[in-house]
Amino acid sequence: MTRDVQDNTALLAQLMKDSVDASADWRPKARWHGYAMRIANEIERAGLENFRTNFRLLKGFTTGGNPLPDEPRNPLKKAIWRAVAGLPVVARILSEERHLVAAEHQGRMASEIGRAQLVLSELERSGLTFQPPEGLANGGAEDAFEWNGHLLTPVWVEHLMRAVELYQKIPTESVDTIFEVGSGLAQTTLAHVALNPKLKWIVNVDIPPVLYIASQYLRSIPGVEVVDYTSTRDLDRIVPAAAQDGRTRIYMLPPWQTSRLDAEADLFLNAASFQEMDRESCAAYAMEANRITKKWAVLICGGRTENETPDPNVVGANFVLDLFGDKFDDQETCSGSWQKWYRHESYLSHYFARNAA
Numbered sequence: 001m002t003r004d005v006q007d008n009t010a011l012l013a014q015l016m017k018d019s020v021d022a023s024a025d026w027r028p029k030a031r032w033h034g035y036a037m038r039i040a041n042e043i044e045r046a047g048l049e050n051f052r053t054n055f056r057l058l059k060g061f062t063t064g065g066n067p068l069p070d071e072p073r074n075p076l077k078k079a080i081w082r083a084v085a086g087l088p089v090v091a092r093i094l095s096e097e098r099h100l101v102a103a104e105h106q107g108r109m110a111s112e113i114g115r116a117q118l119v120l121s122e123l124e125r126s127g128l129t130f131q132p133p134e135g136l137a138n139g140g141a142e143d144a145f146e147w148n149g150h151l152l153t154p155v156w157v158e159h160l161m162r163a164v165e166l167y168q169k170i171p172t173e174s175v176d177t178i179f180e181v182g183s184g185l186a187q188t189t190l191a192h193v194a195l196n197p198k199l200k201w202i203v204n205v206d207i208p209p210v211l212y213i214a215s216q217y218l219r220s221i222p223g224v225e226v227v228d229y230t231s232t233r234d235l236d237r238i239v240p241a242a243a244q245d246g247r248t249r250i251y252m253l254p255p256w257q258t259s260r261l262d263a264e265a266d267l268f269l270n271a272a273s274f275q276e277m278d279r280e281s282c283a284a285y286a287m288e289a290n291r292i293t294k295k296w297a298v299l300i301c302g303g304r305t306e307n308e309t310p311d312p313n314v315v316g317a318n319f320v321l322d323l324f325g326d327k328f329d330d331q332e333t334c335s336g337s338w339q340k341w342y343r344h345e346s347y348l349s350h351y352f353a354r355n356a357a
């Protein structure tokens, strides 16, 4: 059984309103400037009902929904596009194309489920134990499948695999608190909760429309406690603390609240996000990560260097790694089972440690 994810228009409106006053370091740039507008418009149009099948809402930070072309943003171009698409001959061709894309989408989902089942059977064979939170497929995930009485999704199993590898390097019992930037749909959060149920708190930072979707999705999951912007907005200092009832408490913060965090986190995480940001934002986050992180920082970075980025406004892997290398004591780079299973050989996991860890 999956639960609906509730809309909270007041929370979204507050986040979007306050984001206008955020300083440049804390605003989405490069491709995420346009993505944020597209996602915000789509939430306004469609809401969160069955959002896991809304490709226009999810594209860029998670999977789900039948792939659709991006409509032009310019109102005149959009009107022309719609008029042309409505012509009988064009409409027939587009409808045929949509059928093909839908069939391909069904095939891709089936193969992702097959891969997830394979990964789970390997993990089971290795003797690993974990407790998947109830509600992972909430929001109408169309690729949900049953495994040992739990409803799982392929995207969560992929994040589980990443977290399994992390805990092969870092002792689970030494991680009580996590700070993640660019947390997307919080699948990493839910993977860590499954593997490390004694986690006290996790702080996630993401840009407003994505943060809103993830906050509402997490609220539909009974095994975690969520503290969202409604509670943190007026705080000058945000001091994370454990929940009263033993669940992991998840703080969902927009970028401009990062500097208000008064906390020490055992582990800092970033996966495939810094390299979609500009230099100033990345440097600002690295400074905050250095201030807040007590033991480890783990970054998953693509292989592109500063000279190879397709967009000159986004950073390369070497820029990110230098920022962290300057502040932490040890560094190790790995390519493990996650990369192998998911054919992400171009992504490397970088482990940074403080000597005291």
Ligand SMILES: C[S@@+](CC[C@H](N)C(=O)[O-])C[C@H]1O[C@@H](n2cnc3c(N)ncnc32)[C@H](O)[C@@H]1O
Binding pocket: 026, 027, 028, 029, 032, 060, 061, 062, 181, 182, 183, 184, 185, 187, 205, 206, 207, 210, 255, 270, 271, 272, 273, 274, 276, 277, 281
């Ligand atoms: C490719 S997705 C990765 C999501 C997640 N880490 C994962 O591995 O599934 C990039 C993420 O970075 C976030 N992001 C982009 N610009 C950001 C910014 N300036 N501050 C915080 N998050 C940002 C996006 O909203 C998105 O969630």
